[in-house]
Amino acid sequence: MMDLETIFANYQPKPLGTKRFYAVMIPVIEIAGERVILYESRAYGISQGGDTAFPGGRVEKGESFQAAAVRETMEEIGVAREQIQVLGEMDYLVSQGSVVACFVANIHISSLSELMLNEDEVAYVFTMPIRELLQQRPEKYMLRGEGKLGPNFPFDRIPGGKNYPFNRKFRRVIPFYDAGDQSLWGMTARLTERFIDIIREEAI
Numbered sequence: 001m002m003d004l005e006t007i008f009a010n011y012q013p014k015p016l017g018t019k020r021f022y023a024v025m026i027p028v029i030e031i032a033g034e035r036v037i038l039y040e041s042r043a044y045g046i047s048q049g050g051d052t053a054f055p056g057g058r059v060e061k062g063e064s065f066q067a068a069a070v071r072e073t074m075e076e077i078g079v080a081r082e083q084i085q086v087l088g089e090m091d092y093l094v095s096q097g098s099v100v101a102c103f104v105a106n107i108h109i110s111s112l113s114e115l116m117l118n119e120d121e122v123a124y125v126f127t128m129p130i131r132e133l134l135q136q137r138p139e140k141y142m143l144r145g146e147g148k149l150g151p152n153f154p155f156d157r158i159p160g161g162k163n164y165p166f167n168r169k170f171r172r173v174i175p176f177y178d179a180g181d182q183s184l185w186g187m188t189a190r191l192t193e194r195f196i197d198i199i200r201e202e203a204i
Contacts, residue, residue, distance in 0.1 A: 078116025
């Protein structure tokens, strides 16, 4: 007999339809008395080469989101575990079957020259002062599209058949930050915006 009480008392809920799990780290460094965010430019030859990103990657089997974010940070920018001070977890993203968890950490170095970049994944790094990010809002652009149902969709099994009022249109807001010669947009910009908004909210 099914023990429903035990099953659902111990079940950990998660978003439906998620199959892939990732974790990223927002690295904060203090250089010359100013706190800055560290960004990576992804190496060409890997997926999304040339894009700006935070250290991160897929969560391995049996690994927590935080452990994955820490591991990827160590692997990509070449810092030791004791140089990473995780401050906490931020809001996460759920999109197209993927969950992306986001953590914030102080990286205890005094100069970018101390980093040992993984050249297979990271072309170079750059920083943006948190002070400057607090002074700007990202520009936002709309991506619009329309979904199509497959030719074998069973319209005869739903009320109204082909006249059912599906919401087939989708919209996605894509933010862009002014980062000088660098490209700061998309998911990395969304996480940056949320990070900055949290600071603003706490300052009120």
